[in-house]
Amino acid sequence: MSRIAATFAALKQxxxxxxxxxxxxxxxxxALAVPLMHALAKxxxxxxxxxxxxxxxxxxGPTIQRANERALxxxxxxxxxxxxxxxxxxxxGSTPVVLxxxxxxxxxxxxxxxANAALAAGVDGxxxxxxxxxxxxxxxxLLEQRKIDAIFLLSPTSTELRIxxxxxxxxxxxxxxxxxxxxxxxxxxxxxxxxxxxxxxxHIKLPIGVGFGIRDAQTARAVGQIADAVVIGSRLVQEIExxxxxxxxxxxSTLVNDIRSALDR
Amino acid sequence: xxDLPDESGHFGQYGGVFVAETLIEALDQLKAEYERYRHDxxxxxxxxxxxxxxxxxxxxxxxARRWSEHFGGAQVYLKREDLNHTGAHKIxxxxxxxxxxxxxxxxxxxxxxxxxxxxxxxxxxxxxxxMKCVVYMGSEDIKRQAQNVYRMKLLGAEVVAVESxxxxxxxxxxxxxxxxxxxxxxxxxxxxxxxxxHPYPMMVRDFQSxxxxxxxxxxxxxxxxQPDAVLACVGGGSNAMGLFYPYISDEKVRLVGVEAAGxxxxxxxxxxxxxxxxPGVLHGNRTYLMQDDNGQIIETHSISAGLDYPxxxxxxxxxxxxxxxxxxxxxxDEALAAFHNLCRLEGIIPALESSHALAYAAKMAPRMKAxxxxxxxxxxxxxxxxxxxxxxxxxxx
Numbered sequence: 001m002s003r004i005a006a007t008f009a010a011l012k013q014x015x016x017x018x019x020x021x022x023x024x025x026x027x028x029x030x031a032l033a034v035p036l037m038h039a040l041a042k043x044x045x046x047x048x049x050x051x052x053x054x055x056x057x058x059x060x061g062p063t064i065q066r067a068n069e070r071a072l073x074x075x076x077x078x079x080x081x082x083x084x085x086x087x088x089x090x091x092x093g094s095t096p097v098v099l100x101x102x103x104x105x106x107x108x109x110x111x112x113x114x115a116n117a118a119l120a121a122g123v124d125g126x127x128x129x130x131x132x133x134x135x136x137x138x139x140x141x142l143l144e145q146r147k148i149d150a151i152f153l154l155s156p157t158s159t160e161l162r163i164x165x166x167x168x169x170x171x172x173x174x175x176x177x178x179x180x181x182x183x184x185x186x187x188x189x190x191x192x193x194x195x196x197x198x199x200x201x202x203h204i205k206l207p208i209g210v211g212f213g214i215r216d217a218q219t220a221r222a223v224g225q226i227a228d229a230v231v232i233g234s235r236l237v238q239e240i241e242x243x244x245x246x247x248x249x250x251x252x253s254t255l256v257n258d259i260r261s262a263l264d265r
Numbered sequence: 266x267x268d269l270p271d272e273s274g275h276f277g278q279y280g281g282v283f284v285a286e287t288l289i290e291a292l293d294q295l296k297a298e299y300e301r302y303r304h305d306x307x308x309x310x311x312x313x314x315x316x317x318x319x320x321x322x323x324x325x326x327x328x329a330r331r332w333s334e335h336f337g338g339a340q341v342y343l344k345r346e347d348l349n350h351t352g353a354h355k356i357x358x359x360x361x362x363x364x365x366x367x368x369x370x371x372x373x374x375x376x377x378x379x380x381x382x383x384x385x386x387x388x389x390x391x392x393x394x395x396m397k398c399v400v401y402m403g404s405e406d407i408k409r410q411a412q413n414v415y416r417m418k419l420l421g422a423e424v425v426a427v428e429s430x431x432x433x434x435x436x437x438x439x440x441x442x443x444x445x446x447x448x449x450x451x452x453x454x455x456x457x458x459x460x461x462x463h464p465y466p467m468m469v470r471d472f473q474s475x476x477x478x479x480x481x482x483x484x485x486x487x488x489x490x491q492p493d494a495v496l497a498c499v500g501g502g503s504n505a506m507g508l509f510y511p512y513i514s515d516e517k518v519r520l521v522g523v524e525a526a527g528x529x530x531x532x533x534x535x536x537x538x539x540x541x542x543x544p545g546v547l548h549g550n551r552t553y554l555m556q557d558d559n560g561q562i563i564e565t566h567s568i569s570a571g572l573d574y575p576x577x578x579x580x581x582x583x584x585x586x587x588x589x590x591x592x593x594x595x596x597x598d599e600a601l602a603a604f605h606n607l608c609r610l611e612g613i614i615p616a617l618e619s620s621h622a623l624a625y626a627a628k629m630a631p632r633m634k635a636x637x638x639x640x641x642x643x644x645x646x647x648x649x650x651x652x653x654x655x656x657x658x659x660x661x662x
Contacts, residue, residue: 055430055561056547058439059285059446065429077559103283103546108560130283130546134273157290157449166286177287181447 003096003124004149004172007046008207008228017224017263018173019044020209021256022100022233024051024067025084026076028240028248033076033084035249036240041095043253044260047173049127049231052081052101059129061184063234066241078105078114082121089122098125098151098172106139115142125149125172133169140169153177154200156192163203173207173229174200181212184234188213190222197226217262224263232259267513269583274463274550276583282462283546288442291449296464298369303471308364315360316475319393320350322357324476326483326640331610339633341626342492343613343643344480346504353616353645354476354504355386359455361472363390366453373397373452377441379406379434379500380570380618381413382645383457388422398422401440403433406570413649431564434574438548458501459578462549466506466578473507480640481511488638494519494629497642498621499592500536500572502581504644509590519591522581523625525567526594536565537594538577539585552579568597568653569617571645595624601657603627604647616645617653 001009011018021040025033040048053071057064078101085097099118106114106128118126126143128136133152140150149172154163157180166174176197178188193210200208210223211231220230236252243251269276282292302308316322324345333341346354359376366374374396378384384400391398400417404426407414417424430436438461445454459466459473477495484491495512497505499522512518527535535541538553545554547562555563555575567573584590595603600617603624607615615623619642626641633639647654655662 055563056435056439058442058548059287061443062429069430072561077561079559104554104556104562105560107545107551108543108556108558129285130549132282132284132286132289135281135283153286155285155287155290158286159290162286162289177285180287180449182443185447 002147002149002172003094004047007096008173011046018046018207018209018229019256019260019263020047020049020229020231021045021236022049022051022231023236023240024053024064024071025081026053026071026074027067027237028070028245030074030076030080032248034087036252037084037088038092039249039253040256041092043256045095045256047096047098049098049100049233050081050085052078052099052105054102054105057102059182061182061234063184063237063241067237078109082117085121085123096124097122098127099123100127101129103128103130111139111142115146115148118148119146123148125151127151127175129153133165136169144171151175156180156196160199163200167204170204170206173209174204175231176200176208176210176227177212178210179213183212186213187215187219190219190226193223194226217259220259221262221265230263269580270463270467274467276580277586279551279579279582280463280466281551282549283551284462284549287446291445292462299365299464299468302365302368308368312361312364315364316357320356320360321348322475323479323483324348326480326487328487329611332607333630335606335610336627336630338630338635339493339637339639340635341630342484342487342638342640344476344508344640346476346642346644347615347619347646351386351389352648353382353386354473354507355383355457356389357475357507358457358469358472358503359386359390362453362455363394363396366396367394369453371451371453373448374455375399375401375441375444375452376455376457377401377434377437378457379437379573380649381406381410381417382571382649384417384422384424385413385420387455388417388420391422392420399444400424401427401437401444403427403431403437405432406434409570435562458503459506459580460501460548460550460552460576466550466580469503470506470510470580473503474510476504476507476642477509477511480508484640491515491518492638492640493633494521495640496521496523496622496626498523498572498618498644499539499577499581500525500574500618501576502578504642506578506580508642509584513589520584520589521625522590522592523621524592524594525569525572525621526596527566529596530594534566535594536567536572536574538575539581539592540594544582547576550579552582553577568600569621571616571618572621593625595621599624601654604654614647615643616647617650619644
């Protein structure tokens with residue numbers, strides 16, 4: 001069983017929901033990347049989504065765009081990010097790590113080279129925002145051969161046909177984008193999400209994580225009641241942006257702790 | 266028979282639909298609606314009526330005799346897209362997409378723009394068809410192209426300054442995509458070049474191919490035969506694709522795309538994506554890109570804002586790899602020299618973009634015989650470039 005599957009199985013047994021925080025790797029600077037990952041795990045993250053910086057993050061709102069720019073200023077590349085995962089794995093063998101990013105850094109490295117490096121680093125899942133399933137067959141196959149989960153997005157506009165197509169390739173969990181827009185755009189409507197999830201569950205047996213627009217513990221709790229996992233990105237990145245270098249680890253721990261307690265209440 | 270792209274929008278390994286799930290439904294819908302109307306007689310008739318009476322087509326072909334004599338060798342003909350309404354080829358495409366938007370019941374159109382030409386062409390058709398219009402433009406470009414910004418505002422468009430990334434065309438495109446994802450129900454995204462996710466590269470090519478279709482008829486009328494080579498500048502590549510497409514199956518005609526070599530390919534300060542880039546994925550399609558070893562998109566440079574783009578239409582990438590078209594590059598200085606030559610010898614002020622194609626024609630012509638013919642796409646007029654050219658000559662208004 002993969003680390004992601006094992007994590008979700010254990011949570012289910014204990015009747016708990018997964019908390020999946022997202023941070024952009026190397027933001028605010030590379031020296032804090034691995035300490036931040038450990039802080040997330042310690043504060044109650046079940047899976048860590050690690051954003052791979054890209055010059056043109058088309059699906060992201062201003063908050064995560066700025067995080068990408070800060071990381072890129074420090075020269076953080078896909079190779080650097082894989083290095084962070086290797087370093088994290090030296091002392092944490094249990095928390096799954098999912099790389100989330102855009103296609104071109106992977107295109108530049110080459111599919112096979114990337115899949116091998118991700119395996120060697122201890123990456124558990126990969127979500128490439130601009131690889132929809134119809135363009136990802138070969139890539140997903142290479143990941144599958146290495147037991148790395150290819151994670152795909154679904155959205156409010158996904159049709160039934162589309163859900164079935166995603167079902168063919170998706171592994172690990174489904175990332176349901178809760179609103180029409182970019183990351184961090186607005187607050188999500190829990191009732192809207194609740195209406196869509198049964199359509200997805202009818203075709204896909206994987207756990208469903210909901211993200212985009214979850215900004216506080218209360219919303220996280222409400223989403224936790226209908227989904228299997230809650231993804232929080234922009235809110236954390238905003239906290240990183242507004243914290244001083246000295247306070248950032250504490251502030252992130254407090255924020256993730258609060259959300260964790262709300263989810264478990 | 267040339268029949269690309271395939272059903273899923275691929276030109277060989279290029280093109281495709283590389284976007285987030287949130288845009289898939291919108292693109293599927295656009296593809297279905299475009300398939301429905303592209304051969305619909307009523308749609309075709311309205312498009313042609315608008316091109317004739319609003320845009321002023323067909324644009325003439327002009328035999329540049331003095332310019333040809335000056336260089337010696339081949340006869341150079343110019344396809345006068347500069348004479349279109351709004352002064353460039355861009356409007357052929359915006360008319361087509363706006364008519365489609367109207368049929369799809371979308372009351373709001375958005376666009377990205379670099380130099381502002383596509384923004385002006387979009388604002389123009391939005392006014393013509395009574396649509397709300399928002400144009401995204403990098404804040405750096407807004408500074409460089411104040412006149413076009415004002416022009417868009419006069420036409421009733423809202424111009425939004427984009428402050429992210431390099432604050433230029435590629436970032437404006439990112440921002441337009443973000444708007445589209447958010448407002449997909451009532452909004453039609455009018456992309457200005459033959460790039461982006463399928464069906465855009467095909468659709469923009471189809472609307473622009475009026476350039477090549479007219480040229481084939483006009484060359485027979487004027488010279489009794491087709492040219493030996495057709496030339497066009499390539500940024501994203503829409504004017505080139507429009508001219509090339511009807512010539513692809515006519516293997517006797519060379520297709521030459523001219524990119525911006527900026528300060529010179531060896532300096533790294535250029536926008537010659539096909540000459541010096543590598544394949545990758547950006548803005549919804551796989552194509553040649555200007556990128557570093559880590560796959561980050563790098564900033565480009567060209568004296569002409571319309572060529573200052575780190576990607577290129579996927580069909581050009583395909584035509585390059587299969588060898589059907591040749592891609593070359595000329596520097597800022599070579600383009601400027603061609604600009605001045607055409608002003609003085611023919612009384613035509615060309616756009617700096619088109620001047621790149623002229624500059625390469627000036628290199629090719631002397632090596633050819635006097636009965637050979639080059640057809641250059643004069644894709645736009647140079648009125649918008651007065652500031653840039655004057656500054657280069659040490660003048661200020």
